[in-house]
Structures are given as structure tokens and as C-alpha cells.
Amino acid sequence: MTDTVLNHARIIDPVSGKDHLGAVLIRDGLIAEIASKPYPKGEFDSGVVDLKGAIVAPGLVDLRAFIGEPGEEHRETFRSASEAAAAGGVTTIVMQPNTSPAIDEPAVVDFVLRRARDTGLVRIHPAAALTKGLAGKEMTEFGLLKAAGAVAVTDGDRPVRNAQVMRRALAYAAMVGMPVIHHVEDPDLVGEGCATEGEFATRLGLPGVPHAAETIMLERDIRLVKLAGGRYHAGLVSCRESLEVLRRAKEDGLPVTAGVSINHLTLNESDIGGYRTFLKLAPPLRREEERLALVEAVASGLIDVIVSDHNPQDVEQKRLPFAEAAPGAIGLETMLAAGLRLVEAGQITLPRLIAAMSTGPADILGLTAGRLLKGQPADLFVLDPDEPWVVDAATLRSRSKNTPFDEARMSGKVKLTMVAGKIVHSHH
Amino acid sequence: MTAASFIFPHAHLLGIEGLSRPDIEGLLALAEEQITLNRQIEKKKSSLRGRTMINLFFENSTRTQASFELAGKRLGADVMNMSVANSSVKKGETLIDTAMTLNAMRPDLIVVRHHAAGAVHLLARKVDCAVINAGDGAHEHPTQALLDALTIRRNKGSIEGLTVAICGDITHSRVARSNIICLQALGARVRVCGPVTLLPKGIERYGVEVFTDMRKALHGADIVMMLRLQRERMNGAFVPSMQEYFHFFGLDREKLALAKPDALVMHPGPMNRGVEIASDVADGAQSLIREQVEMGVAVRMAVLEALARRLPNS
Numbered sequence: 070m071t072d073t074v075l076n077h078a079r080i081i082d083p084v085s086g087k088d089h090l091g092a093v094l095i096r097d098g099l100i101a102e103i104a105s106k107p108y109p110k111g112e113f114d115s116g117v118v119d120l121k122g123a124i125v126a127p128g129l130v131d132l133r134a135f136i137g138e139p140g141e142e143h144r145e146t147f148r149s150a151s152e153a154a155a156a157g158g159v160t161t162i163v164m165q166p167n168t169s170p171a172i173d174e175p176a177v178v179d180f181v182l183r184r185a186r187d188t189g190l191v192r193i194h195p196a197a198a199l200t201k202g203l204a205g206k207e208m209t210e211f212g213l214l215k216a217a218g219a220v221a222v223t224d225g226d227r228p229v230r231n232a233q234v235m236r237r238a239l240a241y242a243a244m245v246g247m248p249v250i251h252h253v254e255d256p257d258l259v260g261e262g263c264a265t266e267g268e269f270a271t272r273l274g275l276p277g278v279p280h281a282a283e284t285i286m287l288e289r290d291i292r293l294v295k296l297a298g299g300r301y302h303a304g305l306v307s308c309r310e311s312l313e314v315l316r317r318a319k320e321d322g323l324p325v326t327a328g329v330s331i332n333h334l335t336l337n338e339s340d341i342g343g344y345r346t347f348l349k350l351a352p353p354l355r356r357e358e359e360r361l362a363l364v365e366a367v368a369s370g371l372i373d374v375i376v377s378d379h380n381p382q383d384v385e386q387k388r389l390p391f392a393e394a395a396p397g398a399i400g401l402e403t404m405l406a407a408g409l410r411l412v413e414a415g416q417i418t419l420p421r422l423i424a425a426m427s428t429g430p431a432d433i434l435g436l437t438a439g440r441l442l443k444g445q446p447a448d449l450f451v452l453d454p455d456e457p458w459v460v461d462a463a464t465l466r467s468r469s470k471n472t473p474f475d476e477a478r479m480s481g482k483v484k485l486t487m488v489a490g491k492i493v494h495s496h497h
Numbered sequence: 498m499t500a501a502s503f504i505f506p507h508a509h510l511l512g513i514e515g516l517s518r519p520d521i522e523g524l525l526a527l528a529e530e531q532i533t534l535n536r537q538i539e540k541k542k543s544s545l546r547g548r549t550m551i552n553l554f555f556e557n558s559t560r561t562q563a564s565f566e567l568a569g570k571r572l573g574a575d576v577m578n579m580s581v582a583n584s585s586v587k588k589g590e591t592l593i594d595t596a597m598t599l600n601a602m603r604p605d606l607i608v609v610r611h612h613a614a615g616a617v618h619l620l621a622r623k624v625d626c627a628v629i630n631a632g633d634g635a636h637e638h639p640t641q642a643l644l645d646a647l648t649i650r651r652n653k654g655s656i657e658g659l660t661v662a663i664c665g666d667i668t669h670s671r672v673a674r675s676n677i678i679c680l681q682a683l684g685a686r687v688r689v690c691g692p693v694t695l696l697p698k699g700i701e702r703y704g705v706e707v708f709t710d711m712r713k714a715l716h717g718a719d720i721v722m723m724l725r726l727q728r729e730r731m732n733g734a735f736v737p738s739m740q741e742y743f744h745f746f747g748l749d750r751e752k753l754a755l756a757k758p759d760a761l762v763m764h765p766g767p768m769n770r771g772v773e774i775a776s777d778v779a780d781g782a783q784s785l786i787r788e789q790v791e792m793g794v795a796v797r798m799a800v801l802e803a804l805a806r807r808l809p810n811s
Binding site for chain 2 (some may be wrong): 267268273274343388390
């Protein structure tokens with residue numbers, strides 16, 4: 070393999086927070102050198118790409134994406150999801166186990182890994198189900214699932230209602246060394262609710278969900294972590310009360326982390342407007358004050374991870390009255406661009422944004438991805454932070470088109486994405 | 498402005514929200530004219546002659562559907578009733594497919610009731626004709642609010658400055674939401690009252706006074722508007738029992754006596770006698786309940802006519 074040199078690159082290192090002009094030398098799929106200065110002309114015979122100051126950063130690690138394969142390939146396949154990911158700078162996807170069949174047996178993990186290897190473009194790691202059939206009752210084979218290649222256990226977008234099941238799962242997962250990821254929404258308090266409880270939902274006549282539905286579940290889980298141990302990650306937090314609970318858990322030194330979706334960082338409940346079902350999410354979009362607090366929590370590091378919460382839904386699941394439509398939005402391709410809005414608004418630094426989308430999630434799973442290190446696989450992307458573009462649902466690569474950002478103006482385009490030094494996306 | 502020259506500036510009637518005071522008053526003025534007509538032996542007009550109107554009811558409603566049907570027929574329209582029980586919706590057809598299918602039959606007006614909030618808006622975006630919301634989930638029921646306003650105005654002369662107490666299940670009530678907006682636009686002071694489990698969060702942001710003590714809510718009220726409480730909500734889910742509900746929130750003579758002596762009682766129907774309202778109050782001298790039904794036809798004629806004036810003529 071010949072060398073590739075990404076010269077005159079603005080290198081963002083999320084680990085050190087450094088942001089400097091230099092060059093990245095890629096050899097045999099690995100990062101062979103990270104030069105602190107651009108290479109002079111003539112240093113290499115070929116393979117030099119002059120990035121003219123464009124950004125190079127570690128490939129993003131998306132801790133929460135739903136893929137329709139196996140079972141619902143009309144929504145998304147490994148291929149289409151990885152094309153979307155690559156176009157968005159995501160080089161590692163942690164797919165949720167909510168497939169058909171669910172990823173609750175080692176054989177399914179094996180199938181997913183083989184299928185992803187053969188048809189995918191980016192790295193796809195399955196998160197296995199926490200309970201059999203995602204039913205919230207009986208633990209899956211954590212040890213065997215881990216041996217088969219699952220990176221975490223979670224019931225995806227389904228909460229585990231039974232505290233005893235959760236307690237034992239935390240204890241057992243701790244023994245096996247598997248992180249537990251949980252969707253923190255109390256299903257009884259959510260009920261039929263589909264918008265944040267308050268004036269806005271009341272005016273639209275939509276049943277509301279109180280913030281407490283999330284906070285109570287998070288609080289319960291943290292008490293169970295105290296009781297049972299375990300490496301615990303709250304999949305999505307979305308309100309200030311939850312941030313307080315999280316802060317206390319971290320101050321107590323508990324092995325607790327939390328994620329937030331890019332949607333909750335960049336949209337608020339009023340975006341639902343006249344019942345736009347593409348903005349129906351679980352948890353629902355919150356008020357602006359909550360959004361701002363979430364952004365601040367990412368900036369300060371209280372929230373560890375930003376996820377796309379990529380959830381492809383076909384048109385038939387969305388062309389329905391709001392309360393009847395399926396929740397979820399696609400996001401692999403737009404997560405980074407949407408996040409750059411926060412950088413542009415001066416609310417978060419670029420290295421911090423990228424850390425929350427790469428190193429942060431990789432650390433939770435114990436993956437080496439999400440950093441630019443000599444000797445590591447060259448998983449990275451090149452970004453022109455100033456290139457403007459308009460999101461067009463029709464041209465997004467996902468098989469489903471349920472983006473909440475259709476027709477949104479973005480600034481910042483991924484020009485090139487590499488996985489192990491291989492170009493998986495390029496845009497001119 | 499006379500009713501004859503009134504131009505309604507909207508293509509559809511999806512809710513009271515978004516209507517201006519002149520819009521509402523224009524519709525009420527137009528409705529006044531229909532009342533006279535409706536009391537004659539010859540009740541037919543020809544303002545909707547040649548027009549096709551479809552009643553599309555995804556939720557059963559004998560009275561609202563009958564009221565719209567009569568309104569359409571009295572204006573000379575061809576009226577077709579489609580209730581969900583007989584439609585392909587039961588066979589899995591989606592709301593939008595149903596809308597597109599009906600749209601292809603070139604109706605001029607579609608009246609829709611649906612159990613989900615926002616369903617009528619969704620449908621209105623997919624069809625070319627005028628759409629009237631006959632109730633969508635807990636969102637809006639604009640013709641009910643208009644007929645209530647008309648009934649009040651005819652009995653009190655004006656709505657400006659009146660105190661109206663809306664009592665019962667506010668959370669699930671589209672009638673309450675439309676009425677709050679409509680009555681406030683016309684200058685009334687609105688109170689809402691119900692058990693705390695049936696008061697939606699943020700309701701005070703409408704600028705209403707909120708009560709859980711019905712005696713206080715009724716004190717000095719000019720109008721007492723009762724809402725229906727569905728039976729499945731009385732079995733412990735929202736309130737402990739029918740008996741407890743009637744005791745604290747049912748309108749009986751004793752509670753009504755706390756309102757002004759000339760207070761009037763309303764109910765959108767159908768009533769649960771002995772649950773939210775005592776029979777003697779419902780049938781008593783202060784009750785406007787039957788007049789509301791009469792005004793319903795007039796208001797719906799006015800709405801149909803106002804929207805039809807905007808329809809293309811070729």
C-alpha cells in the first residue's frame with residue numbers, strides 16, 4: 070500500500086483538546102505519523118493531498134443507532150446505514166438490538182458481525198439485548214454475547230420496568246465486564262404521552278410526558294448501581310432535573326455516564342409546530358431552557374456522549390396523526406453538521422464536540438477508536454467547516470427519509486471519510 | 498360589516514386558534530341569518546347548490562354528524578356521510594389514503610372528526626377542498642365553540658365582560674380548548690374547574706383562572722359550561738368513582754345557586770345525567786342545552802357558506 074499524506078490539515082485532537090496545523094501520514098491502513106507541521110513540498114513523491122487547512126479529526130463513534138437489519142431491511146440495511154454514516158464522518162456505529170429477531174443470542178451477534186463485515190463500509194458493533202426478546206424479564210447471556218463480539222448490553226429504546234431485573238443485570242454485567250446502557254423513561258409515566266407535558270402539548274391537545282418520567286428512572290438506576298455495581302450509561306438524558314441527578318452520581322464517584330441526542334441539543338418542542346411527526350421523538354423534544362442546559366452540560370463534560378439516535382422509520386409510520394406516528398429520526402449523516410451549529414453559536418468548542426462524538430463513546434465501550442494515535446487504524450474524516458449546504462431528505466443516504474432537518478441550512482461538510490485508511494466517502 | 502358581504506379569510510376551519518375577532522363575529526353574524534331561515538317552513542337555500550360535501554367521521558357522533566348533514570342539505574349541497582365503521586379505514590387504509598381517495602371524487606367541502614389531535618390538519622394538507630374540523634382528539638372543536646358563543650350572545654346580548662366557568666374534564670376536552678380561545682377573543686373572563694387529574698399542565702397559560710373547588714369557580718359566574726366525563730375515566734384512573742365525581746364536580750341546584758341568579762347552564766352533549774349534571778338542572782329554566790343544539794345547525798350553515806364563498810366557481 071502506498072502512503073497517503075493529508076497535508077496542511079487542521080488536526081483536532083479531542084483527547085488533548087489541541088487544534089493545530091499539521092499533517093497525517095497514513096500507511097497500510099494505520100496512522101503512521103501525526104506531524105506537528107505540514108510537510109514541505111517534495112517530501113513525498115505521491116499520495117499527498119493538500120487539505121488547505123481543512124479539518125482532520127478522528128472518525129465519529131455513534132453509540133446509539135437503530136438499523137433495520139435483520140428483519141426490517143426496508144427501513145435500513147448495514148449498507149445504507151454505513152453509507153449515511155460515512156457521509157456524516159461516522160466510522161463506528163453501535164447498533165441497537167431492536168431488530169427482528171432481536172440481538173439477544175450469540176448467533177445473532179455473529180450474523181450481524183458477518184453481515185456488517187461483508188456489506189458495511191464502516192465498523193458496526195452490535196449492542197446486545199439486556200433481556201431476552203427485549204421483554205424486560207430475563208437476562209440474556211451476557212458472557213457469551215460478549216465473547217461473540219457484542220460491546221454492551223441494552224434494551225435499546227425499551228426501558229426495563231422491573232427494578233429487580235435491572236439490579237441483577239447490573240451486577241452480572243459488572244462481573245462479565247459489559248457496560249449496561251439504559252433508556253431512561255418510566256413507561257407508566259410516559260403512558261400515551263408524545264410531547265413534553267406543559268402549555269405547548271396542552272395547546273396541541275397532545276398527551277404529555279413529564280420530565281419526571283426520565284428523572285425517576287435515572288434516579289432509580291443510580292441507586293441500583295450503588296447497590297449492585299456495574300458500568301452504567303444512561304442512553305439519553307433530556308432535561309435539567311436529570312442533569313442534577315447525573316451530577317450527584319458523578320460526584321459520588323459512581324461509574325455512571327450519560328448521552329444526549331443531537332436532536333435534543335439542536336431542536337426544541339416548538340419545532341413540532343403543526344404536528345410534524347418527523348420531530349416526534351422519545352424522549353420528546355423539550356423546552357428551549359432544557360436544550361440550553363443540555364448544551365452546557367456537554368460543553369462542561371457532565372454529559373459524556375452525543376449520539377445521533379438514528380432511527381429510520383418508513384413513510385407509513387410517519388404519515389399519521391402525531392400521537393399515532395412512530396417516534397424517531399434519522400441522524401447519522403447530519404449529526405456532525407447539526408453539532409457544528411453549536412460550535413458556530415460559540416456554545417461549545419470544536420474539540421469538545423468531536424470528543425463527545427468519538428473519544429467519549431469509545432471510552433465507555435473500551436474501544437481504541439475515537440482518537441488520532443500513531444499506530445492506530447486510520448479511522449478519520451476531513452471536514453470543510455465552512456462549506457454551506459442544505460439538507461435534502463431525498464438525497465440523504467439512509468433508506469428512510471425521516472430527517473428533522475429537511476431543508477435546513479448547514480455549514481460544514483464532510484469531504485472525506487476513511488476507515489482503516491480506506492476511503493469510504495468522498496465529496497468534491 | 499353585514500353578513501352578506503362577510504369574507505372569511507381562511508380556506509379551512511381547523512380551529513378557533515388563528516381566527517381574529519372579526520372572523521368570529523362575521524361567522525356569528527352569518528349564523529344569525531340562518532336561524533331565521535331554520536325557523537321557517539321553507540328551510541332551503543341554494544348557496545351550496547351543486548356542491549358536494551362529505552362528512553368523514555372516524556369517531557362516532559350522532560349529533561354533530563346530523564347537525565352538519567342538516568346544515569349542508571339546507572344550503573342545497575349534496576351530502577355524503579362516511580362513517581369509519583363502513584369504510585376501508587377498518588381494512589388498514591391510512592388516513593391520508595382515505596383523504597386522497599375522497600379528494601379524487603372532487604368534493605367541495607369535507608367535514609372531519611378524528612380521535613387524534615392534528616389529524617384534521619394532516620388531512621387538510623392533502624386535499625384540494627375546504628376542510629372543517631368537527632373535532633380532533635383533545636385539540637379543537639371550533640364549530641362547538643362558535644355555537645356556544647352564538648347561544649350566549651343571543652341570551653346575554655354580548656359576551657364582553659361575562660364570567661364563564663368551564664367545568665369538568667378539561668384535559669381530554671377539545672370543547673374546552675376551543676371555547677377558551679373563542680370566549681376570550683370575544684372579551685369574556687374564563688375560568689376552568691375540574692379535579693386536578695383532569696386539568697392539563699400549562700392550562701393557566703391560556704390566561705384562565707384555574708379552580709379545583711367548583712363552589713369557588715361558580716361564584717358570580719354568568720355562564721356555567723359543563724363538560725362530558727367519559728365513563729372509562731371514572732373508574733379510578735382519573736377520579737375515584739362516579740359518586741365521588743358527582744359529589745364534588747356535578748352541577749346540581751345547590752352549586753348552581755352560587756352562580757349569579759341569572760346564570761345560564763350549557764353542555765355540549767351528550768350528557769351523563771347524574772354524573773356531571775343533575776337532571777333537574779339540565780332540564781331547568783336556566784338551561785340553554787336545547788338551544789345549543791338549534792344554534793349548532795345555524796353555525797354550521799354559516800361556516801359552510803363562508804367557506805363555500807371562497808371556493809372557485811369554475
